[in-house]
Amino acid sequence: MGNMLSAIWSQPEDGSAPPLFSRIVAFTTVLLLISALFWFAFNQLQYGWNWGAVWQYRQKFLQGWLTTLLISAAALCLSLLISVFFALARRSRLLPLRYLSLLYIEVVRGTPLLVQILVFFYVVADAVGVSNRYAVGILTLALFAGAYLSEIIRAGIESVGESQLESAAAIGLTRLQTYRFVIFPQVVRRILPPLTGQFASLIKDSSLLSIIAVSEFTLNAQEVNAFTFSTLESYLPLAVGYLLLTLPISLFSRYLEQKYRYAT
Template identity: 35%
Template sequence: MTYQFDFAALLPYWHEFLQGALLTLQLSAIATVLGFILGTLCAIGRADGPRWVRFLVATYVEVIRNTPLLVQVFIVYFGIATLGFHVGADMAAVIALVVNVGAYTSEIVRAGLESVHKSQLEAADCLGLSRTQIYWHVVLRPAIERVYPALTSQYVLLMLASSITSQISAEELTAVANRIQSDTFRSFETYIVVGVIYLALSFIVRIGLWLFGLVVFVRRRKLGTAL
């Protein structure tokens, strides 16, 4: 049995592929920024917060890391509607992605915080730096710089994982592909094209984060190790 590829049947849908790819990048960018903020705050709370804060953060991280993202997406999307709040699929997708990646970011950043030696804190204290200055210049920035490659990989995975939000009708790339293959009956060709697009998006996200690392982390720029 031979199969005749017909990619020409997908050409009329190029603008839909483009719109899906752009929405995928948009969802990923918003979730990355908000997830980083949430994860960093959780990491700080778990490292230096009171016992009840450490307990809450630890519970949040363990629950999220040990349940499927798809289940989390369903809980957010249908749970919010059950409570009487009506949000669109895209908003629910962002919330679910932020909650998910925030837990993973928390653990990555916490590892960076724990890598800061106590002697550095003592030296900063001897120099008369305030607690805020110590945490920002001696703890937080160096910690994030050390774990930046791991954060980069996590956010690339986040972009790929956003395909799961197609299950709640978020019109990202995978949802668009599902609709196109049902219209054209060219499933094989459609998902080959989508796979290539996701590969390109992964390179775009990685390069973008690499450039961001060059701007933010001067030492890594000098060493050529922004990722």
């Protein structure tokens, strides 16, 4: 019993990772416990599973999953550009730019994505004559995520101490060089964890595009549900599908965090 306890007991003060064996034991234990809980819950359900009906629509799931992947990837790249721009605008010496950035961030963060999608698609896009719902969807998603990202980036920029900006000025770097060689390399390392968290949210938020009939993962699952009346069989693969997208991102972020670790 004492052995068991010492195998799963980690002493954080010495800073080293616990032994592999302990980690495997602990992880498996947790996994088993949670699985058991859900196993019990699903067993209580008295539900007539019908995976066969849903299996027929596997192509539809795959197609929706790929669409979500592409939309998210596009929105992710676009949101990075948007957020860097607004993070810098927020610190601009030009006051109107600063207020534009402030207004954008507050409005986007303070209103539901659902409303933003509807307004953008049925009002703004319609007015400027854009009818491609995929383009509007990607843009709305990028603008939405961009507001959160730009606050993360701004906080990252501000976390680089005044003394370093001073040093950069003293060695004769221009403002642009200071951003490029001093601020950004440090900001990127510091904001990686919150950034990837935001990316994972963006992927899940893309499910809301189903309301403007963008044929992404969630909409396809909803349709399968409508065809087969097999609700859980339609939505459980949905959860797994999103995990397949978000899990690699957060593992990648852990890896980068380790790689760039240095004390400040």
